[in-house]
Amino acid sequence: MMPTSTENQGINYGAILVISIAVGVDIFFSVLMAHWSYSWFPVQASSAAPYVDSLFSLETGIGTFIFLGCTGVMAWVILFNRAPKYDEVNGDPIEGNIKLEIVWTVIPLLLVLAIAAYSINVNNTLSTLGPKQKYRVGDNPAALVSMDPKSTVGPIEVIARQWSWEFVYPDGVRSSELHLPVDQRVNFRLISEDVLHSFYVPAFRLKQDIVPGSVISYSLTPTREGRYRLRDAMFSGAYFSQNQTDVIVESEKSFADWLDLSAKQPLQPGLDPSQPLYQRRLAKGDKGWATVPPSPPPLVNDPGNPSAPHEA
Amino acid sequence: MSISNYDARILKAPHPVPGAPDNWKRFFSFNTDAKVIGIQYIVTSLFFLLVGGLLAMVIRGELITPPADLVDPTVYNGLYTMHGTVMLFLFLFPILNGFNNLLIPTMIGAPDMAFPKLNAAAFWLVPVFAIVLMASFFVPGGPASSGWWSYPPMSLQNPLGRFFNGEMLWITAVALSGISSIFGAINFVTTIIRMRAPGMGFFRMPIFIWTAWAAQTIQLLGLPALTGGAIMLLFDLSFGTTFFRPEGGGDPVLFQHFFWFYSHPAVYVLILPIFGIFSELFPVYARKPLFGYKVVALASFGITVLSLIVWVHHMFYSGTPQWMRNVFMLTTMLIAVPTGIKVFAWIATLWRGKIRLTTPMLFCLGGLFNFIFAGITGVMLATVPIDVHVGNTYFVVAHFHYVIFNTIGFGVFAGIYHWFPKFTGRMYYEGLGKIHFVLTFIGATLNFLPLHWAGLLGMPRRVASYDPEFAIWNVIASLGAFILGVASIPFILNMISSWARGPKAPPNPWKAIGLEWLLPSPPPAENFEDDIPTVINGPYGYGLGKPLVDDEEFYIRRANEA
Structure with a gap:
């Protein structure tokens, strides 16, 4: 060249x-x-x-x-x-080729x-992205999008809020961490109740924004067991960087066992990572610039374990 | 001091002009001389470079450790929002309009702009919206804190419920900035089309003029979309409409289309004039004609056309259907072709040249080096499957800063040093300039290179705190940022001391070819006045032995005598 x-x-x-x-x-x-x-x-x-x-x-x-x-x-x-010092001559006058x-x-x-x-x-x-369907406030968004035909698990509802995650499985179990069976295509319905969020799992290399007023069908296939970080990747306000949880990919059997066990648990407040920071702010006299308060924690069967180490 | 030895025209002039007593006052007045306006733009925007840089230091100070421990997260969000806004709307756009003002009339041999009063009005809107934006730091609730994209519904939340809030002032400032830019664009495009010296056909225009024209065309086509979007956002925020609010039937994603339809091309508005600066400076400091002048000129408009049909690549994961992702991936990647043509042409210009490593040349070479890197990560980001992973992570932040600072910023510094003698009449100090370059190159590389890896590992952008696995990249980046802060010291020192007491500059210190170098340094108010030269050859005749204008000796003599 x-x-x-x-x-x-x-x-x-x-x-x-x-x-x-x-x-x-x-x-x-x-x-x-x-x-x-x-x-x-x-x-x-x-x-x-x-x-x-x-x-x-x-x-x-x-x-x-x-x-x-x-x-x-x-x-x-x-x-x-390089031109030597005091050398004022020109280079080759090449104009093009x-x-x-x-x-x-x-x-x-x-x-x-x-x-x-x-x-x-x-x-x-x-083909991760399925149809995106708008819905009116008050309608049941879950009823609007049918299950992705190629998926064998789901649809799992992913509900994003300022600033927490909630996952609802087809049998009604609710959790704060996302449990998935390995090597099966899972279908999600992505729903936001307030502002834009993004469902991002770096270990999956996948990301999909969650748009309030729309329900988005999204599918993926986990291929490796482990505990991975799920991060909100669309700026969502004051405690955006706290809006993370884990995805636990496990064998089909452990997934089924976990579902059974969780179904027997009573509903309790789930992970709410921004609440301690917000409370600390209030205790210090609500200093700082304005923010909406965090939404109340979701009520879930399994609140998960925020201190467990994640692999990626 | 007697004023009798001044030209009668100067004494009759309605405002102070160069050479007259109280000469400095013209920079604080509604002056219509494009050269005064150019310096007004450049000095104002360099001040805001410091403001934006200071905000960046706080950001990097917060991010040097994983937890949010330096400022409250709400404060962090406001600071990074204002950092982006200040750097784009109060540093980059105004400083490039400064270059347009200094260079367009002098390079095409026009006495002034087509619409001098509109030109001054465009400048004086800058301090107006700057004050609006800075005032937002002091309203209850703090400044806008939803990022420079200001995506609804987050940007519409208005937690305190007050009418005057940071977001409202932010939208107002951005809309005023848009109006200022449209004023400027009308002026620059008209001047380029209508006011060229005799003999200066389109294919005898310097590349800077081509790129300024291509860039300002984008302003005219794209800005109305952003301004319309901003006004709808303001109505949603302040007057209860629901264009973008889902609960009223609006669509938040619609705003993203309005925003990016302009704001992606906006990056080309910024980088095209820098391509112009590279194309001007490489021939001067390699002492060779620009390689493939015509293709380089036309590639500018290739970039303009393509830049208007790529915006959806910012929305690959917003729920954009697959077919649209594919189309916009293709158009985005095609931009690599005209851009590549320019890069290869610059390198071919350097080949077998007589390279002089002056400060402006060092900044050009550094900027080109960084830009080749940024172009490669740009194609990576255009690739949908990769973007779905690294989009909205620090990989994008790193790529963006490689374009916006490591290329555009470097080009701006190159331009300042190169034309400093022409428009101030003084030489700058080469030693301080080289220290500035070395510190800037090291600081910028340490700051922005490591962030690519943080992004590949999955660190989202805009976070106030992060998981400890990203710490190492952030520590290096913060150190780089602090070196960049230090780099501004030799620059400021150089600019102030050189302008105040630097050696007098001859009309053409670089032995450059171009109409502006046939003028005295600094040029008089109306440039060539009554003796506008007739252009008889193309702009980069290094080593070709062909004069640029008819009776060149006359202009050289006159400039030397002035």
Whole structure:
């Protein structure tokens, strides 16, 4: 990708050698970075994660190649094309090169078209997002969206509030932490009662906003047992950063046992992570800038265990 | 001091002009000279760079440890909202309008802007909405605290229920900023189309003019959408309408469309003039013609057109249907093509040049280095499956700051140093400039590079506290932010002392080609006055031995004598 001014002087073997070595080094580091990039993510815990990580790795590889290629030329120029002090002469008056310009238009075009085509394919394979249905306040949002036909578990209602999470399972069990059986496609109905929130589980590599006034059908397949963090990823006000809970992916049997056990538990206040901070603020004389008070904690069968360590 | 030795025109002028007694007063008046307005814009926005930077220091101070322990979370939310708002609406947009004012008339050989009074009105709206915005710190309940996107319904919650609240003042300020920008855009576009010197056809315009034109076209097409959205938001907040309130049948997602229809292209409004600055400076400091001038010029409008059809990539996980995600992924990725053309053209311009590493060139090279990186993470973010993971995390914050500070900010500094001698008539101190560059490059890299990894691990943006696994990246970022704060000291020192007592600048200290370099430093009120040059060649004739204008010797002599 460098203009050489040796076109009319026969073949410059020295230049070809230098460029070949540079491209070889560039490819070496690009492959290295592409492999290394897998270690930058949390564990892969859903069927989406391998796709996301490999797409990212691919783009890291291509990106590293372009970045090192461009900055390598810049470094070369800075090292070897410096004007000596008091040297006022001009460089080679090269005004352009049509062939080169076509090359660096067409290659990026083909690259992004290929990445886009592959990503569309991934989108269709995962097909996480189901229909989004608006509803009027007072209607029962759950009745508006039918179960995703490909899912075997659910629909689990995910209710987001300022600032707590509540999960309602098909048999009526309610919890503050999300329990899911491994290797089964789960369907959710995402509902918000106040402002925008986002259902984000980094270990799943998946995120979906929750829009008040709409109920959104969303499906995913967890693939690894463990305890992962579920974070609200759409800014939702004062205690936004507290609005987190855990997802527990477990075997089908432990999931069924947990459902049975929880069904026998009485309803009790669930996790309400912002309440202690809000109470502390009130105790200090309600100083700070204005906020709406946290909504009351949801009443759930299993309030979960906020002190359990999460894997990712 | 007698005033008899001044030109009669100066004494008759209705306002103070350069060379006249009480010369400094013109910067505090409703002056219609574009060069005065340009400096008014730049000085005002550099002040707000300090304000926004100070807010950033508090943010990074809070985030240096995982728990929310420095300020209350509500205060944190207000501070980060105001940080974004100040940096965009009171630093970047005004400073680039400052460059437009200084450079458009001088580069095209016009005596002034097409609408000088509109121009001054556009500037004086800046302090007005700045005061409105700053006043919101002092109203009960504090300033707006729903982020610079101000997404409803959160932005409509108005916890204290008062009519005058931070959010209301914020929307008012943003709407006024929009009006100011529309005034500016009308002026810049008209001036570029109608007031070029004889012989300056479109393909003899400097690239900065092309990019300013492409950017201001976006302002004209996009700003009405944002302003309309902001007015509906204000009505929802203050007058009981329900455009975006679900309980009244409104749709919160509709606002996101209004907002991003303008606010994504807005980033191109900011970066296009920086592409212009890069395209001006690389030829000067590599002493070579710009590689592929025509394609670089046209690529600017390629970016303008594409920028208007990519906005939904901010809403890939807002419930946007799959087919729309696919379409907007494709359009977003296509922007890499015209942008890539520019990047490769700059690198080809450097190739086999005679590189001079002055402060402006260092900032250009640093900005280009950072921009290549930002472009790569930009394509990653356009990829729907990746965006669904890293969207709304620190990966976006990192990418965005790589664009907005590490590229646009660097370009702004490059432009300030490069044209400082022209418009102040004084040379800056090269040593302080280089210290400023080194500190800025180290600080910016430490600040924004680590945040990519925090985002890949799943740290949401806008949090006041976070899980301990993200701590290491945040500690490094905070250290970088504090170095950036220190970097402002040599810059301020350099600007003030150079302007006050720097060595007198010759008309063309860089041996640059361009109409502005044929003017005295600083240029007189009406630039070329009655002798407007006739342009006979393209703008980057380094080493081609072709004069830029007819009778070039006359202009060089006159500038030297002034």
